[in-house]
Amino acid sequence: MNPTTKPEEPADESGDNEAERAVPAAADKNDAPGPSLAKDPGENPEAGAEGAHGDADGAGTASDDGDDGDPLTDDLDGEYTPPPSSGLAAASTALISVLLSLVALIGTWSGRVIAERETLVGQIDLGQTGTAEQQISEIYGDAWHATALTNGIFAVLALIVGLAALGLPQRKSWVRPFAVAGIALGALALLISVGMYFDVFVSLPEPPPAAPPTTG
Numbered sequence: 001m002n003p004t005t006k007p008e009e010p011a012d013e014s015g016d017n018e019a020e021r022a023v024p025a026a027a028d029k030n031d032a033p034g035p036s037l038a039k040d041p042g043e044n045p046e047a048g049a050e051g052a053h054g055d056a057d058g059a060g061t062a063s064d065d066g067d068d069g070d071p072l073t074d075d076l077d078g079e080y081t082p083p084p085s086s087g088l089a090a091a092s093t094a095l096i097s098v099l100l101s102l103v104a105l106i107g108t109w110s111g112r113v114i115a116e117r118e119t120l121v122g123q124i125d126l127g128q129t130g131t132a133e134q135q136i137s138e139i140y141g142d143a144w145h146a147t148a149l150t151n152g153i154f155a156v157l158a159l160i161v162g163l164a165a166l167g168l169p170q171r172k173s174w175v176r177p178f179a180v181a182g183i184a185l186g187a188l189a190l191l192i193s194v195g196m197y198f199d200v201f202v203s204l205p206e207p208p209p210a211a212p213p214t215t216g
Contacts, residue, residue, distance in 0.1 A: 087171025094165040094175045097182025100158035104151045104189030111150035115143035132207035141204050145197050152193030158186030 122138030130138065162183035170176060195201040 087169060087175065090165050090168035090170045090175045090179075091172055093161055093168060094178035094182060097158050097162035097165055098178055098185065100154050100161060101182050101185030101189055104155035104158055104186060104193065107147065107151060108154065111147045114146045114150055118142040118146045136204055136207065144204070148193045148196035152190055152197065155186045155190035155193055158182055159190065162186060 119139050119142075122135075122142055126134055126138055162179045165175065165179035165182070192201075
């Protein structure tokens with residue numbers, strides 16, 4: 001007699017089905033949006049630091065390429081532009097030229113002293129033995145010529161200073177007329193001094209001719 005075999009129990013399909021349904025559910029849960037641990041590229045501190053560094057480099061490049069306001073750097077990079085002159089030297093020189101020319105025309109204390117010295121030297125050299133012509137030449141002529149020479153030196157100085165005033169930077173409108181006036185007066189004083197020195201305008205006085213001896 002064949003042993004009775006128990007009928008195979010059907011597999012619990014419900015359990016398998018539940019496991020199969022659990023897997024897609026877990027997958028769906030993983031696919032659902034949630035809080036992300038990755039940071040936004042815009043909020044990356046390293047990216048922000050790199051951007052700030054890039055801005056700083058750009059600003060530095062712009063400042064290097066442009067004018068940074070440093071006068072020393074500007075002078076080295078470009079041509080040096082000297083500051084405008086105040087014109088004080090030209091004004092002072094023009095006034096000095098006018099004064100020197102007036103001194104040359106009127107005369108100076110030094111010229112008078114030199115003339116008196118020449119007169120004293122002539123008197124010492126001649127004594128009581130010189131003729132009238134020698135006395136006029138040594139005592140008066142030499143003093144006259146010494147005065148003319150002194151005035152001529154001042155006239156030459158007035159010409160030199162006046163020409164220098166014309167060459168200096170000028171800021172005032174009256175500087176050039178004063179310089180020209182100093183040159184003109186200096187030239188006139190020099191002309192008079194040369195004429196006096198060579199006895200062109202006025203000659204030295206001449207003594208009267210000696211009277212012939214009378215016969216008795």
